Amino acid sequence: MDWKNKVVLITGSSIGIGRELAAQLLDKGACVVLNARNASRLSQTLQAFQEQGYQGIAAVPGDVSNPADCARLVEAAQQHFGRLDVVVNNAGISAEGDVGELSPEVFRKVTEVNYLGSVYVTQQSLPHLRESRGTVFFVSSIAAFRGIPGHAVYSASKVALKTLSEALRVEEEQHGVHVGIAFVGFTENDPQKAIYDKDGVLIPQPSRDFVKQEPVGVVAARIIRMIERREARRIFTLLGKLNGFANRFMPVVAGRILRRSYHQRKEMG
Incomplete structure (x- = not known):
């Protein structure tokens, strides 16, 4: 695939995986549309790329959980570059807490960003992707294979992306649109990454040094x-593949491992 002058829209691209995707695609000659809710951080990311000499880049602030923002995002990408070839639904947020203690607002926020945000951006993008016979891509998680205790709402939102992509893949075959999904394992934390606590307050992402990170x-x-x-x-990741295999062929064993891990974390506080 020749990326030269291909136009790629990446949600949640001011930090983390989204920002790294943008950097690598810019190196390949693609034009990239950055997006994030935090306008200040997004502006800093754009400036950093421009200082590195990249030309084919634009930044559109907006909250993917807001349908109107998603419409403006896709329209701005089309107006800026005149086409749209790839959309990467990467924006996401996590939350930590048991189902019984999480605020209803946390369930709403996580679902709206992780799942509905991908729906809204995809719906707005499909007419352009059909024209270019392009790609809509979802960044999911190995949490989509089994609900993780203490992270139920995050797991639920990621399995929703799995079923969404499966249905969309069949629907868009006739239009030549490629639909892809990646089940990402534990990835290096961006220092700026935040999650919701049980009350819906954003806190720094806890350390995950207990597991190997990609x-x-x-x-x-x-x-x-x-x-x-x-x-x-x-x-x-190997851990992700083992997780998928165990949940499919050895669900009882996988369940026992999750229960043990959950209770150990509880004991450690």
């Missing part, structure tokens, strides 16, 4: 290869 550059490169090869789905 470099963000490796994750981004794998996503790009999937788009280039028009792959439908892939599970990242």
Whole structure:
């Protein structure tokens, strides 16, 4: 796939996987539309890329949980570059807390960003992607294979992306649109990454040093290869593959492992 002058819209691209995707695609000659809710951080990311000499880049602030913002985002991308070839639904937020203690507002916020945000952006993009016979891509998680205790709302939002992509793939075959999804494992934290606590307050992402984390550059490169090869789905990391296998063929064992891990975390506080 020749990325030169291809136009890629990446939601949640001011930090983390989204920002790394943008960097690697710009290196390949693509034009990139950045997006994030935090306008100040998005502006800093845009400036950093421009200072590196990148030309084919634009930034459109907006909240993907707001349908009107999604419409403006896609319209701005089309107006700026005149076409749209790839949309990467990467924006996401997590939350930590048991179902019984999470504020209803946390369930709403996580669902609106992780799931409905991808729906809204995809709906607005499909007319343009049909014209270019392009790609709509979803960044999901290995949490989509089984609900993780203490992270139920995040798991639910990621499995929703799985079923959405499966249905959309069949619907868009006739239009030549490629639909892909990546089930990403534990990835290096961006220092600026935040999650919701049980009351809906944003707090720094807790350390995940207890598990091996994949470099963000490796994750981004794998996503790009999937788009280039028009792959439908892939599970990242050995842990992710083992998780998928265990939940499919040994669900009782997988359940026991999750219960043990959950109770150990509770005991440690």
